[in-house]
Amino acid sequence: MIHRLLYSPGETGAPVQTAPRCYRGPADLPDCVVEVECPSWCAEDHAVPVAPGVPRFLDDDFHVSAPITVVPPPEVHGSDVSLLPQLTARLMAHTIEGGVMLGAASIHMELGTSVDAYADLDVAGADDVLRQLREYVVGLQQMRDALAAVQKVAS
């Protein structure tokens, strides 16, 4: 990842995307412009403002992968409540800190619908979650097969 502060007083125009995925735009420092190159896994469009009229400071932003999610199907006994993703994971790294110390990158795993229920995983943490998910899949398959036997549904 390339990240350079370009001291260009007064130059804070709209970020310009150049190949392959490089953004140039305002920094959260007076009269500074920052240039950030995304890692191959980043799916974030850093040119989109935080909100209308609120610029995105590229020196305080995050590279974010496309999410992977687990969304249970609707409840089978009458509830019409749409369920939100119950398990979401994204690979993330700070635009500047991530480039300086890639070890700061993490897998951001959100649990349920609460913004407070999340964990930032390192490699060991991801290995632990993967081990638990493999056990979960085995257990879920066993439950599914037991349910199918009770309901006499073909496997």
Ligand SMILES: [Zn+2]
């Ligand atoms: Zn990025």
